Amino acid sequence: MALLSLHNLSVTFETASGPFKAVDGVDITVEPGEVLGIxxxxxxxxxxAMLGLMGLLPPTATVTADEMSFEGRDMRTMSGRERRKIIGREIAMIFQEPVASLNPCFTVGFQIKEALRAHTDLDRKARQRRAVELLELVGMPEPERRLSAFPHQLSGGMSQRVMIAMATACNPKLLIADEPTTALDVTIQAQILDLLLSLQKDHGMAMILITHDMGVIAETAERVIVQYAGQQVERQPVSTLFDAPHHPYTSALLSAIPERSTGGRLPTIPGVVPGQGDRPDGCLFNPRCPKADDRCRTIVPPRQSPALGEALCHYPMNDPASVSAA
Structure with a gap:
């Protein structure tokens, strides 16, 4: 049984100019102990999409899904109390901006112990010991002293380690890491990724790693989902994605990796991701796709077979059937 199953997950925001579907029909399955990249x-x-799962979106957002289950439990029909027993304890999230995510009015120790108080039966002394232990596990220097520090007294790397300590405090079964290395220098990025993978292996937890860095995905994930304008445009194992991408957007992302450049000017993807007021007809990627034709501009593309990476494209690339025939 899958640890997490999301089918046809959509998130719609009510705005002054009308509804805007920010997530459109997303399917996500995570197995126990797996690392999935998005x-x-x-x-x-x-x-x-992940904030919708966690229930952390504002009231202007409407989250719908045909299935939203964790370990076979339907999260759509749960009461608020039942859901809170899962969110924060069995499913935890590391947010994109650690400095903004920590409360500036409270010490690091208070915020870590607050999570323990909400989700465990530990007494005050046990929470103190566990907080020190968590900071030690994430490589924080002088952990006992850092418990009394306020967020503004920590560097970006230290703040991210605190966020990781808070997220892993209750040994979750699923950890969602939302661009955990954003705004950190290269050396600290490598340390944070190594720390996350070490914790994931030591505790046997599953992890969803959200990033825009394909290099990070190559080093860490087992499967990868490629999203564009709220839609999933491709789903593949990492082992095959880098050699045989099937959607033009995936191919363009891979071409923009400096390590894969053959010299000269680094390729880029022209244009921007469409927003609420400029979503094109047909394929959403067609204004930026060099291979788009009239069919792409007028007809919504079909979902291809798993052999073609379930690409959302009229003309998938690297078709195994074509290679075999040749």
């Missing part, structure tokens, strides 16, 4: 540009709905 990639795409800013505005592709990666974070919003």
């Amino acid at each position: 990639v795409g540009e800013s505005g592709s709905g990666k974070s919003v």
Whole structure:
């Protein structure tokens, strides 16, 4: 049985100019202990989909799904109390901006112990010991002293370690890491990724890694979902995605990786992700796709077979059937 199953997940925001579907029919399955990567540009709905799962979107957002289950439990029909027993304890999230996510009015120790008080039966002394232990596990120097520090007294890397400590405090079964290395320098990025993977392996937890860095996905994930303008345009194992992408958007993302450049000017994707007022007809990627034709501009593309990465495209690339025939 899958740990997490989301089918046809959609998130719609009510705005002054009308409804805007930020996430459109997303399917996500995560197995126990698996590392799943979700990639795409800013505005592709990666974070919003996960915030919808966590129940952390504002009242202007409407979250719908044909299935939203965790360990076989239907999260759509749960009461608020039942859901709170799962969110924060069995499913935890590391947010994109650690400095903004920590409350500036409370010490680091208070915020870590608050999570323990909400989700465990530990007494005050046990919570103190556990907080120190958590900071040690995430490599925080002088952990006992750091418990009394306020967020503004920490560097970006230290703040992210605190966020990881809070998220893993209750040994969750699923950890959602939303661009955990954003705004950190390269050396600290590598340390944070190594820490996350170490914790994931040591505790046997599953992890959803949200990023726009294909290089990070290559090093960490087992499967990858590519999102564009709220839609999933491709789903593949990492082992095959980098050699044989099937959607033009995936191919363009891979071409923009500096390590894969053959020299000269680094390729880029022209244009931007469409917003509420400029969503095109047909395929949403067609204004930026060099291979788009009239069919792409007028007809919504079909979902291809798993052999073609379930690409949302009229003309999938690297068709195994064509290669075999040749």
